Amino acid sequence: xxxxxxxxxxxxxxxxxxxxxxxxxxxxxxxxxxxxxxxxxxxxxxxxxxxxxxxxxxxxxxxxxxxxxxxxxxxxxxxxxxxxxxxxxxxxxxxxxxxxxxxxxxxxxxxxxxxxxxxxxxxxxxxxxxxxxxxxxxxxxxxxxxxxxxxxxxxxxxxxxxxxxxxxxxxxxxxxxxxxxxxxxxxxxxxxxxxxxxxxxxxxxxxxxxxxxxxxxxxxxxxxxxxxxxxxxxxxxxxxxxxxxxxxxxxxxxxxxxxxxxxxxxxxxxxxxxxxxxxxxxxxxxxxxxxxxx
Amino acid sequence: xxxxxxxxxxxxxxxxxxxxxxxxxxxxxxxxxxxxxxxxxxxxxxxxxxxxxxxxxxxxxxxxxxxxxxxxxxxxxxxxxxxxxxxxxxxxxxxxxxxxxxxxxxxxxxxxxxxxxxxxxxxxxxxxxxxxxxxxxxxxxxxxxxxxxxxxxxxxxxxxxxxxxxxxxxxxxxxxxxxxxxxxxxxxxxxxxxxxxxxxxxxxxxxxxxxxxxxxxxxxxxxxxxxxxxxxxxxxxxxxxxxxxxxxxxxxxxxxxxxxxxxxxxxxxxxxxxxxxxxxxxxxxxxxxxxxxxxxxxxxxxxxxxxxxxxxxxxxxxxxxxxxxxxxxxxxxxxxxxxxxxxxxxxxxxxxxxxxxxxxxxxxxxxxxxxxxxxxxxxxxxxxxxxxxxxxxxxxxxxxxxxxxxxxxxxxxxxxxxxxxxxxxxxxxxxxxxxxxxxxxxxxx
Numbered sequence: 001x002x003x004x005x006x007x008x009x010x011x012x013x014x015x016x017x018x019x020x021x022x023x024x025x026x027x028x029x030x031x032x033x034x035x036x037x038x039x040x041x042x043x044x045x046x047x048x049x050x051x052x053x054x055x056x057x058x059x060x061x062x063x064x065x066x067x068x069x070x071x072x073x074x075x076x077x078x079x080x081x082x083x084x085x086x087x088x089x090x091x092x093x094x095x096x097x098x099x100x101x102x103x104x105x106x107x108x109x110x111x112x113x114x115x116x117x118x119x120x121x122x123x124x125x126x127x128x129x130x131x132x133x134x135x136x137x138x139x140x141x142x143x144x145x146x147x148x149x150x151x152x153x154x155x156x157x158x159x160x161x162x163x164x165x166x167x168x169x170x171x172x173x174x175x176x177x178x179x180x181x182x183x184x185x186x187x188x189x190x191x192x193x194x195x196x197x198x199x200x201x202x203x204x205x206x207x208x209x210x211x212x213x214x215x216x217x218x219x220x221x222x223x224x225x226x227x228x229x230x231x232x233x234x235x236x237x238x239x240x241x242x243x244x245x246x247x248x249x250x251x252x253x254x255x256x257x258x259x260x261x262x263x264x265x266x267x268x269x270x271x272x273x274x275x276x277x278x279x280x281x282x283x284x285x286x287x288x289x290x291x292x293x294x
Numbered sequence: 295x296x297x298x299x300x301x302x303x304x305x306x307x308x309x310x311x312x313x314x315x316x317x318x319x320x321x322x323x324x325x326x327x328x329x330x331x332x333x334x335x336x337x338x339x340x341x342x343x344x345x346x347x348x349x350x351x352x353x354x355x356x357x358x359x360x361x362x363x364x365x366x367x368x369x370x371x372x373x374x375x376x377x378x379x380x381x382x383x384x385x386x387x388x389x390x391x392x393x394x395x396x397x398x399x400x401x402x403x404x405x406x407x408x409x410x411x412x413x414x415x416x417x418x419x420x421x422x423x424x425x426x427x428x429x430x431x432x433x434x435x436x437x438x439x440x441x442x443x444x445x446x447x448x449x450x451x452x453x454x455x456x457x458x459x460x461x462x463x464x465x466x467x468x469x470x471x472x473x474x475x476x477x478x479x480x481x482x483x484x485x486x487x488x489x490x491x492x493x494x495x496x497x498x499x500x501x502x503x504x505x506x507x508x509x510x511x512x513x514x515x516x517x518x519x520x521x522x523x524x525x526x527x528x529x530x531x532x533x534x535x536x537x538x539x540x541x542x543x544x545x546x547x548x549x550x551x552x553x554x555x556x557x558x559x560x561x562x563x564x565x566x567x568x569x570x571x572x573x574x575x576x577x578x579x580x581x582x583x584x585x586x587x588x589x590x591x592x593x594x595x596x597x598x599x600x601x602x603x604x605x606x607x608x609x610x611x612x613x614x615x616x617x618x619x620x621x622x623x624x625x626x627x628x629x630x631x632x633x634x635x636x637x638x639x640x641x642x643x644x645x646x647x648x649x650x651x652x653x654x655x656x657x658x659x660x661x662x663x664x665x666x667x668x669x670x671x672x673x674x675x676x677x678x679x680x681x682x683x684x685x686x687x688x689x690x691x692x693x694x695x696x697x698x699x700x701x702x703x704x705x706x707x708x709x710x711x712x713x714x715x716x717x718x719x720x721x722x723x724x725x726x727x728x729x730x731x732x733x734x735x736x737x738x739x
Contacts, residue, residue, distance in 0.1 A: 235561065255390065
């Protein structure tokens, strides 16, 4: 009894701030609530929010596809780049300076990053097209082309987020005992063998951590897409279907279209997807690190 | 020794009690004073100079909302008005959250697109009869239409917006044109000639740019073309969408002519007009102050405004409006209506209202009250606003329909798909109509 009493604040906290909101969200997802009328007046609509989203709403389906492409692209390409950078600067002179320079974009607000890169991508005035012209290549409509807009935003996201990943990789690299490399060198291993057979396997827990946290955060991307491609930017007009991501869809559905019930259903679908992906990642990358050698 | 200590303790007790009594009386006094003043919370979507006034040096040249409110507070010592300034794009979100928490404002600025839902969900209080009569008699028809939901007036119109062709006079002169286009065909031809490309094909200056980025920006100009061709947006009984008929298709095809002729493309942006990288655009009246600021002393020599080129012999433009409503949850409804009456309906000796003066002198928007329209010739008959005021006679107000924002968002996305060539105009309009029909069936079926 005393134990439960000690636990009661924590239990109460979880009941009030976790279980109740989750339960309420599930209930709201089965209603047509618009947030303006009291919840009691909301009509029970069964699974129709879910069926509409998954069978009738091509914008939601597009947002799922775009977000999946965005998440996989930014996380895994970002990790590959970050690992390369981490390996390069880990043992070089002045690595603290390099770490600072690479980390700087991480602490820049996403809206500011979006603004800066919106300028870089500008079709006639942007540096990127000026660079292309200088080397004789045709300029591109980076943010107004339906095909290029999402990859352009992803490239910006990778640039903005790679610094944090580099720092985590450097920490992971420094945790690998030097004797593994020494032993391998005595056995005649080349740098590529060292990377493939020592570095990468021992970084598996780091990769797992970065994959899970990166994917969860990438699935919730909002501000970068909003500031760079939607909202009538100076770079032109992008079709929403080409760049719509789930978080943006949920926001506009709830607060612009006044369909909180449908947006909540979409949020729960998003939760199931993130949960499923996380389970798959945990299963694939669970083993590894130093214990794999035990 | 013991008695001395006891005496000191009693002294402390009495002193403490006396202090507590003094504090209690003081607080009670403050409470009484506070309770005597009635607080009205007014949430507005205006910011900066619109709230604080326009100054030249230290000199106030146009009152902001704050100075008007201060005047009301001076003449009504029992009233305290709190202005809450919220950016337009966050306004509805904040209102929704505040309503759910029971902390909504007493006076609400309502965009007509939100109006029907606010009425349907009981957020708005009915307008007093005298103000209803005032709106019906004193306001221009398009504004009355904008504030009407199901035949009843639900707010006091304070701003009406419409569209016109804004062009760069210098660009047109350089290209040898003596004036702005009058017909849509002329617009397409002139747009193509005004467009300048670099050697590698990059567009350096667009002949025309569409406003884009939010639902009204794209849908309103399209609706103007649709109406001028004799089509309609929705069936009069709101049972189905009608824009995907021949007139709607012709309207979208007319827009696409500008893309096909090279007058514009999806990278063109009206926000580049102030940098001289766009020659013509269909724009709303609120862009005036940005253009004045951008062109400075060259403003009058550069900026020209004309009616939207006619597509079928006559130019029609879409209108939207804002109105003031009182929250049904408010505890100070009478006081809120009294203030609104003072600000929007009580006329000054010259026949204008305080609201009209504020609109014309500070914001630069078009006041929808007839007396205000006539009473501010200096501001409303200027280079930019004159055409917008004249074009109010050719303006159709968009329909006030439940889920109006959602309906327009669907059409917006589909029109942009057609601009990009990702769907044929017919496919885009049919897809939009199909989804909008679902919504109309849900709410009006």
